[in-house]
Amino acid sequence: MVACLPIHLIRRRMVPLTLLLLVTGTLYLCYVRFDQMPMSAQGFLSKAPFDASSSKSETSSGDNPSTPNDAATEQITQTPMSYGTYGRPPLKNLIPLRTLSTDHLPTPSTSSPHLIIIGDVHGQLSELKALLTKAGYSKTRGDHVIFTGDLVAKGPDSSGVVALAMEIGASAVRGNHEDRVLLAYENMNTLHVGTSDEQEEPVAAGDQDDMAEPAFSHGDYKARSVAQTLTSAQRSWLSQLPVILKLGRIPSYGDMVVVHAGLVPNIPLENQDPWAVMNMRTLVYPAEQVRREQIKKQLEEAAKKSGGKQKKIPDSEVDAAMEASRQRGEGTGDHDVALPIDGRDGQFWSEAWNEAQKELDARDRINVVYGHDAKTGLNLGKYTYGLDSSCVKGGQLTALVFEPGRAGKVTHRVVSVSCEAAKDLEKGKDDDSHEK
Amino acid sequence: MRLLQSILALTLAASSATAVPSESIKRREISARGQRVDTKYFHEPGGDNELGHYDIRYFKQKVPYEEHRPALQHLIRSYLTTFRSLGVETWLAHGTLLGWWWNGRIMPWDYDLDVQVSAQTLYYLGNNLNRTTHEYNYFDPISGKPMKKEYLLDINPHHSEITRGDGQNVIDARWIDLSNGMFIDITGLAERDSHSPGVWSCKNFHKYRTTELYPMRETEFEGVPATIPYSFDYILTDEYGHKSLVTTQWAGHRWEPELKEWIKIPKDDEKKEEDKEQKA
Numbered sequence: 161m162v163a164c165l166p167i168h169l170i171r172r173r174m175v176p177l178t179l180l181l182l183v184t185g186t187l188y189l190c191y192v193r194f195d196q197m198p199m200s201a202q203g204f205l206s207k208a209p210f211d212a213s214s215s216k217s218e219t220s221s222g223d224n225p226s227t228p229n230d231a232a233t234e235q236i237t238q239t240p241m242s243y244g245t246y247g248r249p250p251l252k253n254l255i256p257l258r259t260l261s262t263d264h265l266p267t268p269s270t271s272s273p274h275l276i277i278i279g280d281v282h283g284q285l286s287e288l289k290a291l292l293t294k295a296g297y298s299k300t301r302g303d304h305v306i307f308t309g310d311l312v313a314k315g316p317d318s319s320g321v322v323a324l325a326m327e328i329g330a331s332a333v334r335g336n337h338e339d340r341v342l343l344a345y346e347n348m349n350t351l352h353v354g355t356s357d358e359q360e361e362p363v364a365a366g367d368q369d370d371m372a373e374p375a376f377s378h379g380d381y382k383a384r385s386v387a388q389t390l391t392s393a394q395r396s397w398l399s400q401l402p403v404i405l406k407l408g409r410i411p412s413y414g415d416m417v418v419v420h421a422g423l424v425p426n427i428p429l430e431n432q433d434p435w436a437v438m439n440m441r442t443l444v445y446p447a448e449q450v451r452r453e454q455i456k457k458q459l460e461e462a463a464k465k466s467g468g469k470q471k472k473i474p475d476s477e478v479d480a481a482m483e484a485s486r487q488r489g490e491g492t493g494d495h496d497v498a499l500p501i502d503g504r505d506g507q508f509w510s511e512a513w514n515e516a517q518k519e520l521d522a523r524d525r526i527n528v529v530y531g532h533d534a535k536t537g538l539n540l541g542k543y544t545y546g547l548d549s550s551c552v553k554g555g556q557l558t559a560l561v562f563e564p565g566r567a568g569k570v571t572h573r574v575v576s577v578s579c580e581a582a583k584d585l586e587k588g589k590d591d592d593s594h595e596k
Numbered sequence: 597m598r599l600l601q602s603i604l605a606l607t608l609a610a611s612s613a614t615a616v617p618s619e620s621i622k623r624r625e626i627s628a629r630g631q632r633v634d635t636k637y638f639h640e641p642g643g644d645n646e647l648g649h650y651d652i653r654y655f656k657q658k659v660p661y662e663e664h665r666p667a668l669q670h671l672i673r674s675y676l677t678t679f680r681s682l683g684v685e686t687w688l689a690h691g692t693l694l695g696w697w698w699n700g701r702i703m704p705w706d707y708d709l710d711v712q713v714s715a716q717t718l719y720y721l722g723n724n725l726n727r728t729t730h731e732y733n734y735f736d737p738i739s740g741k742p743m744k745k746e747y748l749l750d751i752n753p754h755h756s757e758i759t760r761g762d763g764q765n766v767i768d769a770r771w772i773d774l775s776n777g778m779f780i781d782i783t784g785l786a787e788r789d790s791h792s793p794g795v796w797s798c799k800n801f802h803k804y805r806t807t808e809l810y811p812m813r814e815t816e817f818e819g820v821p822a823t824i825p826y827s828f829d830y831i832l833t834d835e836y837g838h839k840s841l842v843t844t845q846w847a848g849h850r851w852e853p854e855l856k857e858w859i860k861i862p863k864d865d866e867k868k869e870e871d872k873e874q875k876a
Binding site for chain 2: 184239240241242243245246247248249250251252253340343345346347351352354355380383387431435438442446450497498500501502568
């Protein structure tokens with residue numbers, strides 16, 4: 161091609177042509193390089209048994225099909241993935257799901273009982289009493305109270321809070337702290353040979369870091385001591401709490417569900433993982449992670465090829481390549497499979513939940529009321545109501561009240577009271593947190 | 597191009613092979629004459645990955661693929677029920693815990709089973725139950741006949757050594773099927789590093805926070821009561837990555853969501869997959 165052009169044209173077009181040649185050449189070399197990189201070599205890069213780069217690629221139906229002409233798409237192997245399809249045996253003494261009696265739901269009628277949903281109380285009894293008063297709780301009207309879990313632990317009076325909840329006939333879900341306290345109590349009463357559980361003593365005051373406990377405490381002396389302050393009736397009330405409480409349809413809101421931490425969008429309630437429902441904060445997208453790893457590997461190989469030795473690729477470059485990959489229309493199915501984690505490294509589950517609801521028919525949308533995320537605090541979305549406003553650390557205790565409003569509709573309001581921080585709190589420490 | 601590829605593959609293989617045991621080579625015991633002393637307690641017939649899963653003392657021949665899973669099922673059922681009846685605390689770990697996560701069963705491509713105990717429990721086992729044999733009775737699933745199997749609990753005499761040492765004794769104890777040499781690895785977990793109390797680890801450098809392990813949860817595995825660590829999701833993703841809980845195709849098997857089972861991909865399909873791979 162170049163040879164056929166007249167000399168004067170070549171001179172004039174020398175610069176752009178050289179550039180073009182260079183670019184195509186590099187692209188071609190990159191293509192050849194990645195395409196022919198042996199699978200075995202990719203396998204060595206990671207020893208994880210589920211390393212997707214060494215697993216066989218399969219384009220499952222529904223995922224974006226790769227275009228044969230586009231060299232770049234061919235290089236990205238797609239790993240078949242799904243979440244929420246497991247069939248594992250149940251966890252003993254844990255109720256995954258229950259439906260609330262419809263009697264408790266508010267109606268547009270002026271005489272309707274109010275539904276009061278309260279965030280993480282953590283043993284702050286006086287604040288709870290103040291909040292019930294401020295929210296206008298009326299037993300005679302038949303008002304019903306639901307707690308989003310974590311009634312116990314950390315604060316001064318776990319037993320008092322449970323006693324009050326029982327007294328007013330409240331409902332609640334199992335939070336990570338109920339879970340830990342109940343399990344710790346069960347573990348305490350299971351005798352194992354060769355262990356010194358019986359002689360366990362808490363460490364001296366002032367040395368209560370959970371990373372600095374006596375060797376055989378199993379790290380749950382706090383949970384055990386909370387369990388011991390409860391009566392057996394209180395423990396058994398707590399053990400009956402479901403992980404997910406379905407409320408049914410609230411007029412002008414639609415379906416509503418209460419959980420402690422969160423839910424994964426587009427997964428039926430029956431298939432939600434109880435550990436995740438009690439602990440999640442964010443969602444990660446493994447397919448996207450796999451794509452990112454692959455793109456990074458490609459960039460590293462390209463750098464190695466041109467530079468001769470291994471080079472570290474800055475994140476910004478990987479980000480740009482990811483963006484370019486998206487521009488090419490790749491990875492549209494990357495967010496189809498989400499995995500819940502308790503850390504904050506992913507997308508907030510509530511954000512993903514709200515996005516997912518918009519895609520659904522109005523009738524299929526589900527509102528979620530939850531607690532757990534004290535760090536974010538009160539967090540109201542279109543379909544999500546985050547009520548943990550960090551009472552136990554001196555924030556507020558919050559209630560969400562559904563009641564008949566004007567114009568014959570059910571409406572909601574948010575009520576809060578200020579809290580006195582519980583003493584002897586470990587700063588920033590939570591047994592169930594993997595935040596960085 | 598082929599040559600380049602092989603060089604790349606070899607370099608990677610060599611670097612990953614030398615990276616891990618550098619410490620162990622350095623610390624391997626050398627005798628007065630300069631010869632290596634065999635410090636390994638448990639021995640396997642070796643040769644390939646599969647043979648590594650038999651105890652040499654009781655090994656007769658390889659258990660064929662079809663009998664493999666039932667043999668592992670007897671192993672784990674006998675182990676879990678025996679330990680439970682003896683009042684010994686033990687829980688599922690590693691690939692065995694991952695099998696529980698998916699469907700409460702051994703993953704069909706797994707050749708070994710992993711369980712853990714606390715170092716304290718291991719000490720107790722060493723003093724009280726070492727080299728004891730245990731009878732396990734079950735009904736043959738096909739004939740319905742009552743069957744009997746014998747298992748040996750064998751504690752590595754090096755189990756109280758806190759460090760990984762020369763890397764030869766990372767497995768602390770074994771539950772061995774006396775009829776064929778197949779076994780379960782029992783690893784002791786202790787707070788090994790005095791600088792980070794509350795962090796438990798086994799000799800193979802897997803680290804756990806106390807609060808991730810305890811309080812333990814009760815569930816079932818392969819149809820018998822079993823114990824799992826508190827933060828099972830976190831422990832699994834920490835060890836195997838987020839992919840491990842969502843990837844539905846692995847080691848020639850595919851997850852069937854309706855059946856809740858890992859099904860071996862038929863040979864034809866597998867070949868197609870391989871062809872696809874080679875073309876790519």
